[in-house]
Amino acid sequence: MANSYSFAAIRGVQAGRAYYVAMVPLKTVERLFRFDEAELPPQLRAQRELNKTRIPAIARYLTQNAGEYVLSALSATIDGALRFQTVPGERSIGTLLIDMAATIVINDGQHRRAGIVEALRERPHLGDETIAVTLFPDEGLARSQQMFVDLNQHGVKPSRSLRLFYDARDEAARVTRAVVEAVPLFRDLTDLTRTNLTAGSRKLFAFSNLHTATSVLIEDAGLKVTHETPDQAVDFWRAVVDGMPEWRLAGRGQLAAAELRRDRVHAHGVALEAIAIAGARVINERPDGWREALGRLGGIDWDRANAAQWEGRALLGGRINRSRTSVLLTADAIHRAITSDERSTNDADADRHLD
Structure with a gap:
């Protein structure tokens, strides 16, 4: 696939649908993953409105703990062409190719994305480190909205x-x-x-x-x-x-x-x-x-x-x-x-x- 992003990835299956887990350099997070900004009404968005007051705290956490921070995976949907090329002899390990014209929209983790972007302005050397991203082929807005609900409804913040x-x-x-x-x-x-x-x-x-x-x-x-x-x-x-x-x-x-x-x-x-x-x-x-x-x-x-x-x-x-x-x-x-x-x-x- 010409003009494509290439990621080492693992392919899995949930509910009969293929999905992929890729390791993505932090410096590419801003340009790769789009977020449906707040000017869109809720019925046209696939996630909650960005709470900008949370972003500085995440950025501070990353910059002040650069030697020991931990970030959980982002989740996103791919609206565009993609292809998975397996490593010879493997069924689930390979390379995920995503058309550069595709739109990759964050379903879960938009505040982490924004915090990463802000932290890299102070600590650009973190850009070569990676974050796991779970990627799902896009199946329309209704499916993306349901994914947001499913990803968040069982999460319980520790006491x-x-x-x-x-x-x-x-x-x-x-x-x-x-x-x-x-x-x-x-x-x-x-x-x-x-x-x-x-x-x-x-x-x-x-x-x-x-x-x-x-x-x-x-x-x-x-x-x-x-x-x-x-x-x-x-x-x-x-x-x-x-x-x-x-x-x-x-x-x-x-x-x-x-x-x-x-x-x-x-x-x-x-x-x-x-x-x-x-x-x-x-x-x-x-x-x-x-x-x-x-x-x-x-x-x-x-x-x-x-x-x-x-x-x-x-x-x-x-x-x-x-x-x-x-x-x-x-x-x-x-x-x-x-x-x-x-x-x-x-x-x-x-x-x-x-x-």
């Missing part, structure tokens, strides 16, 4: 907890992993795969909530920790656990985690983050006495039925509320509760001075 737990580039996530490993109660009662725990879950916390709380603690208290030296964060959470008798009962299996989530505010992410904020404040206020203050956490009435304490803070209409305002108001309430001795002493001193 935030699992993404953080696996992320070796996020230092705060690595510190949180070190905390989980060092604190037995967290090791036993932290769900590493779910962000939203089910009503009957035997776990008490989600890894994502502990990660958020630990990140806030490190920043607000100015802790000098890494995943290799997490001692300050570990010491803080050990002190919190020591001050929370109901957590310890759950850790020993004497109290169900599900019951705590049902009945207590402290068994939710809003409280975990609020404890970190209040605790960081106490560390800054009394560097030598913060452990004693955290020991008073168990004396707080954490019952969700205690509307006077929690409604408008951790609760809104009786339901747990994770808004930033709720977290801060809950942190204020916790801070007042665990530092009440200091205020009482100061008040007594002031009274004696007046006498």
Whole structure:
């Protein structure tokens, strides 16, 4: 075939139709693969409208991780002439020839395509590396639209907890992993795969909530920790656990985690983050006495039925509320509760001075 693109490829069969998987240099992605731009109405497009806010993040990922990035395959349809030439003695391995006049339209992966194009402007040397592309002969717009649905409807984004737990580039996530490993109660009662725990879950916390709380603690208290030296964060959470008798009962299996989530505010992410904020404040206020203050956490009435304490803070209409305002108001309430001795002493001193 004259005037054609040539790709090493593998031929496969799905639903009785031939398709091809080719390795395509990144520098050819922009000119080879067309995207139906947003000016076309949905009924004339074969995929979603391009969300341009996603592109810089993909480009940054490629440029900042040029030595270890991973890109999943693109999917596209070929509207034009093509021919597959097998290697002698093989039925599925060969060369795919595509007429240069053919139109190759992205069915899935348009944001990856756009991110690649942007990344190559900063790192042109990546252009000789390749991406896998699954290519389907075009069978009309209706078929392409159905392919888009089929390719996307079963995809499930991993939970935030699992993404953080696996992320070796996020230092705060690595510190949180070190905390989980060092604190037995967290090791036993932290769900590493779910962000939203089910009503009957035997776990008490989600890894994502502990990660958020630990990140806030490190920043607000100015802790000098890494995943290799997490001692300050570990010491803080050990002190919190020591001050929370109901957590310890759950850790020993004497109290169900599900019951705590049902009945207590402290068994939710809003409280975990609020404890970190209040605790960081106490560390800054009394560097030598913060452990004693955290020991008073168990004396707080954490019952969700205690509307006077929690409604408008951790609760809104009786339901747990994770808004930033709720977290801060809950942190204020916790801070007042665990530092009440200091205020009482100061008040007594002031009274004696007046006498």
